[in-house]
Amino acid sequence: MVSEAIDLLTRTAGMSYRRMIFALIFSTLLSLYIYVVYRTISKDSFYSKSFNITLSVITILTTAIVVAMQANLVVSLGMVGALSIVRFRTALKDPMDLAFVFWAITTGIVTGTEIYGLAILTAIIVTIAIFALDRVNLKEAPRLLVVNGESVEYENELNTLLEKHKIYYKVKSRNINRNRLDLIYEIQTDEGMALIKEISALNAVMSANILDHDGSLRY
Numbered sequence: 001m002v003s004e005a006i007d008l009l010t011r012t013a014g015m016s017y018r019r020m021i022f023a024l025i026f027s028t029l030l031s032l033y034i035y036v037v038y039r040t041i042s043k044d045s046f047y048s049k050s051f052n053i054t055l056s057v058i059t060i061l062t063t064a065i066v067v068a069m070q071a072n073l074v075v076s077l078g079m080v081g082a083l084s085i086v087r088f089r090t091a092l093k094d095p096m097d098l099a100f101v102f103w104a105i106t107t108g109i110v111t112g113t114e115i116y117g118l119a120i121l122t123a124i125i126v127t128i129a130i131f132a133l134d135r136v137n138l139k140e141a142p143r144l145l146v147v148n149g150e151s152v153e154y155e156n157e158l159n160t161l162l163e164k165h166k167i168y169y170k171v172k173s174r175n176i177n178r179n180r181l182d183l184i185y186e187i188q189t190d191e192g193m194a195l196i197k198e199i200s201a202l203n204a205v206m207s208a209n210i211l212d213h214d215g216s217l218r219y
Contacts (some may be wrong), residue, residue, distance in 0.1 A: 019114065020067050027063035027111040030119060032108065035129055038100050041134060051097065055104045063110020070112070082101060099130075111151035144211040145169070145185040151204035152181040158205075165191065 019063040035056050039047070092098050103126055147158060155174075162169045162185075173184035190196060193208055199208040 004218065020071075023063055023067055023114060024060065026119070027060050028056075030107050030111065031059035032103070033123060034059060034104055037130065040209055041096070041130055046093065054189075055075040055100055055116060058104040058136055059108045059111075060213060062105050065077060066109055066112025075145060076169060102194065142171070142186045142188050145183075145187050145199075146209045147183045147185070148207045148210065149181045149183070149204045150206050151179060152176060154202055154204040155181065157202055158183070158199065162187070165189070166193065167191070167195075174218065 035052055038052050038055060042052075092101070105123065107119055110116075110122065159169070166204045170186045171183060172186050173182075175182040177207075187210075196208050196210060197206055
């Protein structure tokens with residue numbers, strides 16, 4: 001009875017080494033695809049090569065884990081126990097990175113179970129969704145107007161100028177230091193250099209800068 005139980009636990013499944021190798025190779029190819037997609041989508045923002053490499057490694061390792069769990073019941077039980085105590089405490093700076101982590105894990109699981117068609121279909125749909133939604137711009141991103149003045153009297157004149165150009169604006173910060181007034185506006189405009197020149201021509205304005213804002217939008 002005991003020997004039969006041990007034999008049952010240590011018996012490997014019918015998955016041949018050829019199928020295991022093919023699953024790992026297929027997973028590697030998809031991990032390279034994820035690598036390229038992440039590199040492309042991150043070209044306009046902060047890009048971490050080490051994180052991108054980690055995505056590829058996660059895909060391959062997840063495939064290996066799933067293959068091992070299918071091959072042996074003891075390994076399967078051991079993996080469940082080991083993975084249940086794993087805690088990842090590294091904070092992701094970009095929410096998009098979380099989507100890529102789940103994509104890498106999903107690809108590894110699906111490939112490890114040999115559902116290659118689903119892995120390819122998922123890759124196609126996710127890629128289309130990422131690039132399509134990345135190009136959707138429902139509202140013009142606001143810009144920051146930073147103005148430094150040597151007097152506290154120029155704010156009304158500056159507001160009048162913005163209203164003249166029909167520019168939406170909102171004062172985000174006022175900093176008064178003795179007779180100096182520094183203002184930060186949130187504005188929505190396509191005017192750049194021309195607006196800066198007009199603002200710089202105002203009395204008491206020492207400098208003016210427009211900064212593009214690529215963060216979250218409030219509706």
